[in-house]
Amino acid sequence: MTATNWNALIQVGEEAGLRGEALGDYLLTVSELVEKELPEAKTFDTFGREYIEFLNARILSHPDVTDYLQTDDGKRYKIAIENEGESYRIIKTATAATHPSRRQNVAVIGHSGHGKSSLVGRLLFETGGVPEHVIEQHREKAEEKGKGGFEFAYVMDNLAEERERGVTIDIAHQELSTDTHDFTLIDCPGHRDFVKNMITGVSNADNALLVVAADAGVESQTQEHLFLARTLGVSEILVAVNKMDQVGYRNDRYEVVCEAITDLLAQVQFSRNDVTFVPVSALDGENISTESEQMPWYDGSALLDLLDELPAPKHPVGASLRLPIQDVYTISGIGTVPVGRIEAGVLRKGETVSFQPSGASGEVKVIEMHHEECEEAYPGDNVGFNVRGIGKGDIQRGAVCGPVDDPPTVAETFSARITVHDHPAIITPGYTPIFHVHTAQVACTIESIDQLESPKSGDIVAESPDAIETGDVARVTVRPQEPLVVESVATYPKLGRFAIRDMGQTIASGTIIDVTERL
Numbered sequence: 001m002t003a004t005n006w007n008a009l010i011q012v013g014e015e016a017g018l019r020g021e022a023l024g025d026y027l028l029t030v031s032e033l034v035e036k037e038l039p040e041a042k043t044f045d046t047f048g049r050e051y052i053e054f055l056n057a058r059i060l061s062h063p064d065v066t067d068y069l070q071t072d073d074g075k076r077y078k079i080a081i082e083n084e085g086e087s088y089r090i091i092k093t094a095t096a097a098t099h100p101s102r103r104q105n106v107a108v109i110g111h112s113g114h115g116k117s118s119l120v121g122r123l124l125f126e127t128g129g130v131p132e133h134v135i136e137q138h139r140e141k142a143e144e145k146g147k148g149g150f151e152f153a154y155v156m157d158n159l160a161e162e163r164e165r166g167v168t169i170d171i172a173h174q175e176l177s178t179d180t181h182d183f184t185l186i187d188c189p190g191h192r193d194f195v196k197n198m199i200t201g202v203s204n205a206d207n208a209l210l211v212v213a214a215d216a217g218v219e220s221q222t223q224e225h226l227f228l229a230r231t232l233g234v235s236e237i238l239v240a241v242n243k244m245d246q247v248g249y250r251n252d253r254y255e256v257v258c259e260a261i262t263d264l265l266a267q268v269q270f271s272r273n274d275v276t277f278v279p280v281s282a283l284d285g286e287n288i289s290t291e292s293e294q295m296p297w298y299d300g301s302a303l304l305d306l307l308d309e310l311p312a313p314k315h316p317v318g319a320s321l322r323l324p325i326q327d328v329y330t331i332s333g334i335g336t337v338p339v340g341r342i343e344a345g346v347l348r349k350g351e352t353v354s355f356q357p358s359g360a361s362g363e364v365k366v367i368e369m370h371h372e373e374c375e376e377a378y379p380g381d382n383v384g385f386n387v388r389g390i391g392k393g394d395i396q397r398g399a400v401c402g403p404v405d406d407p408p409t410v411a412e413t414f415s416a417r418i419t420v421h422d423h424p425a426i427i428t429p430g431y432t433p434i435f436h437v438h439t440a441q442v443a444c445t446i447e448s449i450d451q452l453e454s455p456k457s458g459d460i461v462a463e464s465p466d467a468i469e470t471g472d473v474a475r476v477t478v479r480p481q482e483p484l485v486v487e488s489v490a491t492y493p494k495l496g497r498f499a500i501r502d503m504g505q506t507i508a509s510g511t512i513i514d515v516t517e518r519l
């Protein structure tokens with residue numbers, strides 16, 4: 001199979017898509033694939049599928065999942081790949097309307113009052129998600145409460161207390177669709193009292209949008225959130241420098257703020273090249289969906305276009321189902337409905353699943369995604385579901401759902417590599433702070449400090465040190481004080497990363513190397 005043949009395949013596919021007819025089948029041998037195509041190609045692990053990128057199309061495939069052929073211009077065809085010994089036969093089965101690679105969870109993070117909720121509200125408004133008269137109603141209500149200017153934030157802040165205080169307390173999810181993506185924006189609280197809610201939001205995110213007000217610049221939760229996003233495995237960070245109206249849309253002020261953020265990024269081993277900056281005004285709607293005329297000095301794209309350019313999320317390939325539970329609802333007519341985001345594997349109707357650490361299990365009766373029922377759901381999907389025989393007492397935030405024959409691992413102990421970022425004193429064995437891992441928050445004891453590493457080279461510089469302190473990197477053994485599901489970072493990245501908090505601040509972070517299962 002040569003590149004020319006491949007082009008022909010795509011062409012036929014496009015025409016067939018229009019007519020809704022079968023593509024026909026094409027045979028290519030494994031050696032042809034490897035020798036002719038792969039040198040030009042890359043493989044990616046995405047959505048539990050293996051992306052094989054060809055010259056101008058790619059096959060998204062996984063044994064568990066229907067395959068798709070995607071051309072460079074974003075057209076997708078549902079295909080079946082039949083494996084005939086040495087050969088693959090590719091058959092087009094239907095035109096695929098949507099595809100999970102459109103889906104992207106973005107956590108909106110940053111210091112309190114910098115305009116996260118307002119920015120999400122504005123994005124929804126400009127993409128038609130919120131009609132003008134609703135914004136008007138919010139404007140009136142906000143003014144009545146002496147909170148003029150909060151009309152866009154009120155789109156996100158629904159709780160009475162949130163509106164009264166003018167701060168977000170718990171995370172809120174909002175759907176936003178563009179031509180190429182279906183985003184779930186997770187508006188996180190910026191206030192330092194609610195960092196634990198922000199962690200739940202970030203642990204569900206693929207990428208993050210950091211909002212920094214141009215007038216206030218970097219503040220304490222700008223730093224803490226950036227650090228947590230990095231620690232909890234967010235791949236890319238987009239920085240919106242908001243409230244540009246407050247600084248007269250001045251380029252020099254924008255640059256000062258960008259420089260301050262660049263310094264913070266360096267502390268978490270991000271370089272400025274890994275991050276995109278955009279100046280915006282949520283209040284005036286500048287640089288949100290169209291490029292702003294107020295800032296001719298800015299030569300980049302508007303925020304919405306930058307969101308579309310965020311990298312596709314990566315998920316483990318060929319792994320078993322792992323679905324950390326974020327909340328559990330009781331819905332009349334259905335019963336107990338746990339909700340969460342699939343981090344690995346496939347959730348299927350009719351299959352028996354197990355929740356750990358409780359061990360409760362049952363058959364999946366209903367899966368719902370974005371208010372629609374579906375047969376199966378994949379990594380990256382936010383789902384609500386119902387399992388036969390499972391009641392509210394069997395599951396809570398922090399539980400993890402997986403297959404009965406390969407259930408999530410409940411740890412007796414685990415070994416981890418931690419970095420101490422900010423602790424006022426020394427840390428000795430026996431120390432028991434709160435560990436935040438996926439959606440769980442559990443007190444865990446650092447039972448032993450096994451090795452001290454050089455932060456630069458990673459070399460072991462001491463065995464069994466008595467204590468560690470700020471700046472140290474160490475291998476430690478950890479014992480959860482309550483049953484807790486964790487996995488090694490190598491097998492399930494999102495279940496193997498954690499932040500450690502104590503005394504109202506984030507003091508350390510780490511990755512899990514190995515888990516000793518509780519029997």
Ligand SMILES: Nc1nc2c(ncn2[C@@H]2O[C@H](COP(=O)(O)OP(=O)(O)OP(=O)(O)O)[C@@H](O)[C@H]2O)c(=O)[nH]1
Binds near residue numbers: 110153281
């Ligand atoms: N001038 C100006 N004010 C803004 C802008 N964006 C937000 N604000 C104001 O900033 C204040 C806080 O906005 P929010 O959107 O609630 O901020 P937040 O980041 O969600 O705050 P938390 O929920 O507490 O973390 C409100 O008074 C907004 O009107 C902007 O672009 N320009």
Ligand SMILES: [Mg+2]
Binds near residue numbers: 116168187188189190
């Ligand atoms: Mg808010």
